[in-house]
Amino acid sequence: MKEFETRSAETPAKTASGLWMLLLGLALMVAGPLSIIQNPDDPMQLASGVTAALLGGFILCGLYSLQPNEAMAIMLFGDYRGTDRKTGLRWVLPWYSRKKISLRVRNLTSDKLKVNDKRGNPIEIAANVVWRVEDSAQALFDVDDFQQFVNIQVDTGLRDLASHYAYDHGEEHELTLRADAEDVAARLREELVGRVKVAGVVVDEARLAHLAYAPEIAGAMLKRQQAEAVLAARRLIVKGAVGMVESALTDLGERQVVELDEDRKAAMVSNLLVVLCADREAQPVVNTGTLYG
Numbered sequence: 037m038k039e040f041e042t043r044s045a046e047t048p049a050k051t052a053s054g055l056w057m058l059l060l061g062l063a064l065m066v067a068g069p070l071s072i073i074q075n076p077d078d079p080m081q082l083a084s085g086v087t088a089a090l091l092g093g094f095i096l097c098g099l100y101s102l103q104p105n106e107a108m109a110i111m112l113f114g115d116y117r118g119t120d121r122k123t124g125l126r127w128v129l130p131w132y133s134r135k136k137i138s139l140r141v142r143n144l145t146s147d148k149l150k151v152n153d154k155r156g157n158p159i160e161i162a163a164n165v166v167w168r169v170e171d172s173a174q175a176l177f178d179v180d181d182f183q184q185f186v187n188i189q190v191d192t193g194l195r196d197l198a199s200h201y202a203y204d205h206g207e208e209h210e211l212t213l214r215a216d217a218e219d220v221a222a223r224l225r226e227e228l229v230g231r232v233k234v235a236g237v238v239v240d241e242a243r244l245a246h247l248a249y250a251p252e253i254a255g256a257m258l259k260r261q262q263a264e265a266v267l268a269a270r271r272l273i274v275k276g277a278v279g280m281v282e283s284a285l286t287d288l289g290e291r292q293v294v295e296l297d298e299d300r301k302a303a304m305v306s307n308l309l310v311v312l313c314a315d316r317e318a319q320p321v322v323n324t325g326t327l328y329g
């Protein structure tokens with residue numbers, strides 16, 4: 037993603053503990069009315085009592101609280117003055133505006149997207165992304181809506197990822213979406229880290245949550261997978277059968293059970309392979325004559 041020329045950066049805000057300011061505000065709000073009640077006919081007492089009560093209320097307006105993994109951005113007439121990350125009851129001058137932002141880890145599961153893989157096959161893909169806000173100033177001021185921004189970038193990153201990998205059955209030493217989940221997840225996370233960095237967001241983990249062929253080709257691809265599975269099984273059976281035949285001929289020769297010329301060996305190999313590789317059980321034929329009869 038193209039880097040912005042100007043970028044906000046989080047700085048610590050100058051704030052104070054809110055406990056003492058809370059006590060001061062409550063004391064002024066109580067003392068003001070009490071002083072008026074004691075001397076209701078004294079104009080100076082009335083003015084000071086009203087002033088004390090208003091000042092107490094004004095002080096209380098600067099109070100706010102922060103829970104763990106929360107932050108408060110402090111602004112003065114739209115000018116960013118820092119971020120407060122200290123938990124508990126806090127206080128800032130009431131004419132400073134405040135905007136709270138969560139720093140907690142968030143979990144996003146994207147919608148299922150219909151995209152084309154590297155070979156042009158339509159597939160359905162979705163991701164699960166674990167992310168959090170690292171820089172509150174960037175999240176609040178460098179993008180319009182950082183949560184929506186992350187959602188859109190996840191979708192865009194998934195589309196780009198799918199275009200670089202085949203669903204399966206890639207060329208030799210080629211990574212695929214289905215067979216190389218760990219490598220694909222690492223590539224997706226790397227892609228998203230660069231995309232959401234401008235929003236002050238960190239991606240802790242990204243993995244594919246859904247991967248399937250699109251419905252219009254799912255049936256054909258299933259038949260293809262079944263055919264490939266059958267071929268792989270046949271290949272294994274033939275390989276095992278050849279080993280067994282070779283072992284049988286070697287044992288017959290070493291033990292001198294029977295002497296076979298090349299033509300008879302070829303016939304025996306053919307018969308054994310038929311027996312070992314056939315789908316159905318072989319029907320034995322008992323030869324009551326000689327071996328060559």
